[in-house]
Amino acid sequence: xxxxxxxxxxxxxxxxxxxxxxxxxxxxxxxxxxxxxxxxxxxxxxxxxxxxxxxxxxxxxxxxxxxxxxxxxxxxxxxxxxxxxxxxxxxxxxxxxxxxxxxxxxxx
Amino acid sequence: xxxxxxxxxxxxxxxxxxxxxxxxxxxxxxxxxxxxxxxxxxxxxxxxxxxxxxxxxxxxxxxxxxxxxxxxxxxxxxxxxxxxxxxxxxxxxxxxxxxxxxxxxxxxxxxxxxxxxxxxxxxxxxxxxxxxxxxxxxxxxxxxxxxxxxxxxxxxxxxxxxxxxxxxxxxxxxxxxxxxxxxxxxxxxxxxxxxxxxxxxxxxxxxxxxxxxxxxxxxxxxxxxxxxxxxxxxxxxxxxx
Numbered sequence: 001x002x003x004x005x006x007x008x009x010x011x012x013x014x015x016x017x018x019x020x021x022x023x024x025x026x027x028x029x030x031x032x033x034x035x036x037x038x039x040x041x042x043x044x045x046x047x048x049x050x051x052x053x054x055x056x057x058x059x060x061x062x063x064x065x066x067x068x069x070x071x072x073x074x075x076x077x078x079x080x081x082x083x084x085x086x087x088x089x090x091x092x093x094x095x096x097x098x099x100x101x102x103x104x105x106x107x108x
Numbered sequence: 109x110x111x112x113x114x115x116x117x118x119x120x121x122x123x124x125x126x127x128x129x130x131x132x133x134x135x136x137x138x139x140x141x142x143x144x145x146x147x148x149x150x151x152x153x154x155x156x157x158x159x160x161x162x163x164x165x166x167x168x169x170x171x172x173x174x175x176x177x178x179x180x181x182x183x184x185x186x187x188x189x190x191x192x193x194x195x196x197x198x199x200x201x202x203x204x205x206x207x208x209x210x211x212x213x214x215x216x217x218x219x220x221x222x223x224x225x226x227x228x229x230x231x232x233x234x235x236x237x238x239x240x241x242x243x244x245x246x247x248x249x250x251x252x253x254x255x256x257x258x259x260x261x262x263x264x265x266x267x268x269x270x271x272x273x274x275x276x277x278x279x280x281x282x283x284x285x286x287x288x289x290x291x292x293x294x295x296x297x298x299x300x301x302x303x304x305x306x307x308x309x310x311x312x313x314x315x316x317x318x319x320x321x322x323x324x325x326x327x328x329x330x331x332x333x334x335x336x337x338x339x340x341x342x343x344x345x346x347x348x349x
Contacts, residue, residue, distance in 0.1 A: 097288025102281030
């Protein structure tokens with residue numbers, strides 16, 4: 001049970017480069033009057049980033065498209081989306097997703 | 109008098125710290141399982157429980173912690189690891205910028221404290237809540253952020269401790285919790301705005317671009333490229349109409 005010096009250096013370095021992008025826009029932009037066009041652009045960021053993260057998670061493996069036959073996650077995404085749309089419950093959606101993947105892995 | 113009213117509203121149940129804690133609960137399972145997995149992976153790559161815990165306290169970013177574990181195991185240099193973490197977490201710039209209009213009423217220090225604990229998940233919950241408002245409550249945001257933060261630290265510690273006995277966390281489908289959470293947050297976001305057609309075009313563009321881009325660059329760069337381009341496409345369709 002110890003902390004090595006090189007690991008500590010990595011942790012401190014990584015925490016600084018993670019901290020700055022998280023904090024700078026919030027602190028700086030909340031003090032400025034942002035132009036209307038930029039606000040409109042920002043309003044699309046949430047939808048765009050969630051879709052991009054999902055596309056990357058569900059469709060890609062190591063820089064290649066995951067083959068459809070092996071893509072259990074993509075199949076599990078279907079009931080997950082349906083539950084999200086019809087219940088609008090975040091917890092229900094997550095539980096549906098986890099159970100779907102577990103069942104599909106048992107079957108396939 | 110008006111000042112007082114505003115004050116009262118800010119402190120009502122809806123905007124309280126406790127409400128923030130409650131609004132974090134649905135996402136706990138997602139990050140619990142990812143944090144647990146991060147702890148297990150950290151243990152497998154030879155990091156001590158203390159090192160893993162310190163990482164969660166100071167870095168607090170799942171993708172970064174997986175990458176550090178992987179690169180430490182592969183004996184990467186300190187500079188290479190820190191640089192990779194920087195690239196992977198650059199998307200926080202966009203999340204932080206998108207939240208900034210809702211915290212105009214706070215001091216720089218208070219906004220900094222909120223930004224420090226910003227994650228994909230707390231961003232998703234906060235931006236959904238912000239849908240029909242002009243400002244977000246500081247106590248509510250702190251309730252949300254701190255709950256997620258403690259959950260993450262505990263999850264990675266548990267993973268680090270139990271890592272020696274668990275070899276395959278994927279068997280229980282828990283690795284999918286993160287994707288499922290993104291699905292939930294995306295759907296809530298889409299249904300909460302009155303821009304379904306334009307939003308769907310943005311979603312489809314983001315997916316196509318992320319697939320194309322990740323064939324030529326890293327997944328995390330691809331996410332940034334796709335987010336920036338898809339948001340730009342959204343603004344362009346708005347202009348054409």
